[in-house]
Amino acid sequence: MDALRIDATRRTPLVDFDFPAGVLRLAGESYPDDSASFFGPVLTALREWLAASDVPVRLDVELVYFNSSSAKALMNMFQALETAAAGGRPVRVIWRCDEDDDAMREFAEDFSEDLDHVEFTVAERLDAAGSGRDDAA
Amino acid sequence: MSFNLFAAEEQVIEHADRLRERLADVAPECCEDLGALIDAFRRSYRDQRRLVRVSDRLQAQLAAANEELERRRNEAETALVHLREAQDIIVRSERLASLGALVAGVAHEINTPVGIAVSCASHLADATQRLRDTVDRGALGRSDFTRYLATATDTTALILANCERAAALIHSFKQVAVDRASSERRVFKLGPYIREVLLSLQPELRQGNHTVTVDCPPEPELDGFPGAVSQILTNLVLNALQHAYRDGRPGTMTIRVTGDDPVELVFADDGAGIAPDDLPHVFEPFFTTRRGEGGSGLGLHIVHNLVVGPLGGTITAASEPGRGTAFTLRFPARAPMPHEDGAAG
Ligand SMILES: Nc1ncnc2c1ncn2[C@@H]1O[C@H](COP(=O)(O)OP(=O)(O)OP(=O)(O)O)[C@@H](O)[C@H]1O
Ligand SMILES: [Mg+2]
Numbered sequence: 001m002d003a004l005r006i007d008a009t010r011r012t013p014l015v016d017f018d019f020p021a022g023v024l025r026l027a028g029e030s031y032p033d034d035s036a037s038f039f040g041p042v043l044t045a046l047r048e049w050l051a052a053s054d055v056p057v058r059l060d061v062e063l064v065y066f067n068s069s070s071a072k073a074l075m076n077m078f079q080a081l082e083t084a085a086a087g088g089r090p091v092r093v094i095w096r097c098d099e100d101d102d103a104m105r106e107f108a109e110d111f112s113e114d115l116d117h118v119e120f121t122v123a124e125r126l127d128a129a130g131s132g133r134d135d136a137a
Numbered sequence: 138m139s140f141n142l143f144a145a146e147e148q149v150i151e152h153a154d155r156l157r158e159r160l161a162d163v164a165p166e167c168c169e170d171l172g173a174l175i176d177a178f179r180r181s182y183r184d185q186r187r188l189v190r191v192s193d194r195l196q197a198q199l200a201a202a203n204e205e206l207e208r209r210r211n212e213a214e215t216a217l218v219h220l221r222e223a224q225d226i227i228v229r230s231e232r233l234a235s236l237g238a239l240v241a242g243v244a245h246e247i248n249t250p251v252g253i254a255v256s257c258a259s260h261l262a263d264a265t266q267r268l269r270d271t272v273d274r275g276a277l278g279r280s281d282f283t284r285y286l287a288t289a290t291d292t293t294a295l296i297l298a299n300c301e302r303a304a305a306l307i308h309s310f311k312q313v314a315v316d317r318a319s320s321e322r323r324v325f326k327l328g329p330y331i332r333e334v335l336l337s338l339q340p341e342l343r344q345g346n347h348t349v350t351v352d353c354p355p356e357p358e359l360d361g362f363p364g365a366v367s368q369i370l371t372n373l374v375l376n377a378l379q380h381a382y383r384d385g386r387p388g389t390m391t392i393r394v395t396g397d398d399p400v401e402l403v404f405a406d407d408g409a410g411i412a413p414d415d416l417p418h419v420f421e422p423f424f425t426t427r428r429g430e431g432g433s434g435l436g437l438h439i440v441h442n443l444v445v446g447p448l449g450g451t452i453t454a455a456s457e458p459g460r461g462t463a464f465t466l467r468f469p470a471r472a473p474m475p476h477e478d479g480a481a482g
Contacts, residue, residue, distance in 0.1 A: 071191040075184050103194055110187045114180065 001049045004042070013063060015042055022055040027062040027126075035069035043073065047080055056090040057081060062097075062125055063104075071107075078115060085117030092119045099124060142189075146182045150175065224422065227435055245340045246306050250299035257299070261292040306336070322472070325363045327400065328353035331392055334367045338374050345378060346387035353394035361472030365443040372436045373404045373464055379427070381408020381462060398470040399450070405463040411456040419454055440464075449473040 001019045008014040013028035024046075032038040050057075059081065061074070078093065085091040093115070097104035105122060112120040141147070153175045161168050268285045271277045331351050335342075342349060359366075374390065382388045390406045411419060418424045420441040425434030437454075444452040450468025 067195065068188055068192045071188060072184065075187065079180070103198065106194070107191065110190055113187070114183055 001045075001052060004045050006042075012038055013066075017042075017045065017049075019045075019049045019053070020055075022053075022057050023060075024058065025060040025062070027060070028064065030063055030066040030070040032070070035067070035073060039070070039073035039076075043076055043080070046077060050080055050084045050089075054089055056092075057084065058092045058094065060094050060096060060126070064097075074111065078111060078118070081118050082115050085115075090119075091117070092121070095120065095122045096125045097122070143182065143186060146185075150179055150182065153178070224435070228439060246336060247303050250302040250306070254296045254299040254303070257292040257295045261289060261296070264288045264292075321364065322360070322362055324358060324360045326355070327357040327359050327366070327394060327402075328355050330363055330366065331370065331394075334370050335374075338371065341375070341378055345382060345385070347378065347382065347390065348387075349374065349390045349392060351392045353392065354397075357394060357397050357400055357470065359400070359470050359472070361468075361470075362447040365447040369440050369443050369448075369466070370404070372440050376436055377406040377408060377462070381406040381410070383409065399467050400470055402466045402468075403463055404466075405461060407461040410458040410460055411454070411462055412458060416454060416456055420452070444468065447472060 003019055004015060004017040006012070006015040008028040011029065012032045013026050013030045016025040016027075018024070059077075063070075066074070081091045081093065093112075095104075095108040095111070097108070108120075108122045112118075153171070157168060157171050157175065160171060264285055268277070268281065271281055328351070331353060335349055335351070338349075370392070377388065377390055386408075388406055388408050390404065393403045393405075395401050395403075415424075415426060419437050421434075422438040423434040424438075441452055444450050444466055448466070448468040449472050450466055452464060452466045454462065454464050456462040
């Protein structure tokens with residue numbers, strides 16, 4: 001399956017899913033006018049790819065702000081990843097935020113609560129400019 | 138024990154778990170489906186808890202941001218009040234400073250005629266003493282007396298002329314000073330008034346060898362605020378000296394008045410000019426290219442306010458870098474009465 005890339009706008013995050021490599025990334029702010037129509041296709045693509053391939057997955061989440069419906073969309077994504085991980089596929093989620101961003105750190109704790117098979121870690125944000133990939137992590 | 142917002146959901150889950158245990162004996166074939174349903178409900182219940190926390194936190198962030206916004210707005214408003222107070226003080230001290238310059242100008246100008254009068258008077262006193270000595274010696278001849286009369290006639294004429302000049306200067310300065318200190322309204326002739334104002338600026342003009350030519354028909358008689366006119370012209374001339382001729386080159390400024398109602402007054406210099414990027418900002422308060430060198434950037438703002446306010450007119454600036462600057466004022470011969478229209482004040 002091909003890559004999925006949606007450039008960031010003021011209200012929607014960058015979506016950069018490199019499916020062939022298994023490296024996925026969400027970055028920026030997320031409070032779309034219509035969260036369902038923004039995240040719907042993203043979730044569909046993710047689920048289809050999870051079903052069709054078995055390469056190891058890494059998802060970088062680097063959101064600086066998100067609204068409640070984006071939070072729900074994230075939980076749906078994590079749930080899909082958890083299901084894949086439960087089936088034996090290696091899945092890592094890296095939650096990236098500033099070291100002193102207490103709210104984001106608490107969100108990370110909340111979001112990882114139900115992930116038993118996904119390897120969930122919290123890390124510093126990538127370069128603020130944002131497109132570089134940290135393959136060493 | 139603390140109050141649990143999700144007690145009902147948890148009870149439902151407990152209840153469902155017990156139901157599944159009971160069902161294990163009676164309908165084992167349903168057990169697995171029910172288990173999946175319970176898990177899904179459990180997940181959804183945890184999602185819900187999480188979402189409530191997410192939105193509470195966002196709500197709190199929003200409230201904090203609003204408080205911060207409110208605090209900054211208050212700070213900005215306080216700063217604005219302070220700025221306005223400071224501006225008032227500067228405007229007042231600027232007026233005092235220009236009065237100070239006026240007094241210095243007066244002293245300088247009056248020095249010359251008074252000096253001439255003093256030396257003529259002492260010359261006359263010497264001649265008179267000599268005449269008295271001659272008379273005392275009983276040696277007064279006709280030619281002595283004729284020479285004394287000639288000296289007396291010349292010196293008294295000079296004394297009179299110079300004292301009259303000093304008196305005229307004092308009169309015009311007094312007028313300018315009073316006008317400038319007050320905002321008195323009266324009828325005055327524009328041409329002679331412009332010349333009186335320029336007289337008070339002579340020391341500064343002479344220092345740099347600058348000249349100002351006035352081209353004004355004698356007629357225009359204005360009913361308005363000479364103090365404002367004086368302050369406007371003084372500011373424009375001093376600005377030209379400070380900004381247009383910084384290289385020390387002597388300059389020529391012109392004041393040209395045309396039309397009698399509305400009156401158009403153009404003040405032009407042939408100096409450095411104003412950069413195109415600066416030109417739209419020169420009337421803004423605190424805009425100056427001489428910050429740190431004593432420029433407050435209020436001069437032209439005050440000029441603008443005086444033209445638009447008391448004079449009820451307009452002012453525009455045009456400039457060509459390297460060739461000079463021209464300010465064009467247009468205002469009615471009869472200034473608006475206060476409250477006559479919204480522009481006054
Ligand atoms: N005749 C002129 N020639 C060239 N530039 C001028 C002239 N008059 C004004 N300016 C420019 O306009 C700016 C604003 O003038 P303004 O009189 O408001 O302030 P200022 O002269 O700098 O300071 P202040 O008058 O408070 O001492 C000046 O800093 C200068 O750059
Ligand atoms: Mg000035």
